[in-house]
Amino acid sequence: MTAPNVTLTGLTVTYRRGQVRALDGVDLRLPTGMVGLLGPNGAGKTTLMRVLTGVLHPTDGTVSVDGTELTSRARRRQVKAATGYLPQELGLYPDLTARQFLDYMALLKGLIDRRARRARIREVLDLVALGDVAHRKLKTYSGGMKRRVGIAQAILNDPRLLIVDEPTVGLDPEERLRFRGLLATLAGDRTVLLSTHIVDDIVQTCPNVVVIEHGSIAFQGPVGDLAARAQDMVWHVTVPPGAPAPDLPTVNVTPGVAGTTYRVISPTAPGADAQRVEATVEDGYLTLMHALDPANAPEPGSDEPSRLTR
Structure with missing residues (x-):
């Protein structure tokens, strides 16, 4: 898998006919590996993630993921196909088993071949340590297990860019440590963007961090430089x-x-x-x-x- 190249240049997103600037001329390059995303509520983190996932089209500026600029609907679809996203609130179907839910999500992601789809589902379930309980209905899962199902659906398409939003909120310490280790394992030669308010999650997993405030980049670089x-x-x-x-x-x-x-x-x-x-x-x-x-x-x-x- 080719290492991603995620670059934002002059990225601007406005609402209310230009009266509100959610992002204001953002220049940013996300390196391969774990990157933390920090910022207060309303800083523009969610807007940034929506642009990167191809859901939201910027008002101005350019976005390039792995050399593909998000300049058209077709190119945004191409990038979305190579991007994984775990939102803070992922809607699960409580009466489905984990295997059934992932099968449904895999079909939505275009994994049509049944044999290949089932093999991939087994692979991601084992990766998130849920293979032994994949037959259980999601309504019987703990909060941490549901988050792991969430990360499983996000990596079904083996994405080059993985975006996770507040993945450890509400988890007990043991499950939080497990999730941190899982994200670090997934980073490898892909970019994993971790948006969180929990600074310790970034300290323990991310060599690099981006801080956004009032729609602008206040800091980007190694976590040690932020401490300095x-x-x-x-x-x-x-x-x-x-x-x-x-x-x-x-x-x-x-x-x-x-x-x-x-x-x-x-x-x-x-x-x-x-x-x-x-x-x-x-x-x-x-x-x-x-x-x-x-x-x-x-x-x-x-x-x-x-x-x-x-």
């Missing part, structure tokens, strides 16, 4: 019981007997007792969302407080 955005700006601040929380971007809060410890982002030490800690990808993401920059820190000895700038 917060280097020397992450602090632990402990406040006594009853004291107000720091008025700073806060990554997490840990209550304790002596007080509450806040993990905060600030270009300068937010207090005399603040302890600087190593930056993580989540810290880098929050830094990016708040447009916090060490260059905005006050001069040494200044009484001016740290501030956020947009």
Whole structure:
């Protein structure tokens, strides 16, 4: 299978006769392997995925998947045939077995030959570790098992581009780990775009990440580079019981007997007792969302407080 080449140039999508820009001049190249997609609600992630799957035609710009530009209906159909998609909410038929459901989906994907179709269904069921329970009705499956059925239908056509949207939401820790391993296995020489709000899913599986905000690309590159955005700006601040929380971007809060410890982002030490800690990808993401920059820190000895700038 040829490694994909997914390129977006000047991609723009508008709604309401141009009054709303869901995507605004996006330039993006998705490398082979796992790529994480982060961004707040309404940032444009879903619109981007719909364009990549060929469901939505952009207002302006070009999209190329494996050398094929999505410039016509025929070419969009060609790309859709080589793309797998697992939406956040996949409609399953509860009274069908997993094997029956996949047989139906395979027919929709154009796998007409019965012998080849059944062989492929057995293959993907074994790949997602559901071969032994393929005879059971989907209504008897757990949430994690249903997600695995979802990924099975997405890879029936052996896609060069696989897009998954919030696949681990609501899963228990063991099933989440299983799903992460499955996605990493599937990456190989294809591109897997993982859209999620769970930063740890990206940290554990994706060497590269894209951050989208207000319809534009705020960051694209290695996950380590995103963590580096917060280097020397992450602090632990402990406040006594009853004291107000720091008025700073806060990554997490840990209550304790002596007080509450806040993990905060600030270009300068937010207090005399603040302890600087190593930056993580989540810290880098929050830094990016708040447009916090060490260059905005006050001069040494200044009484001016740290501030956020947009």
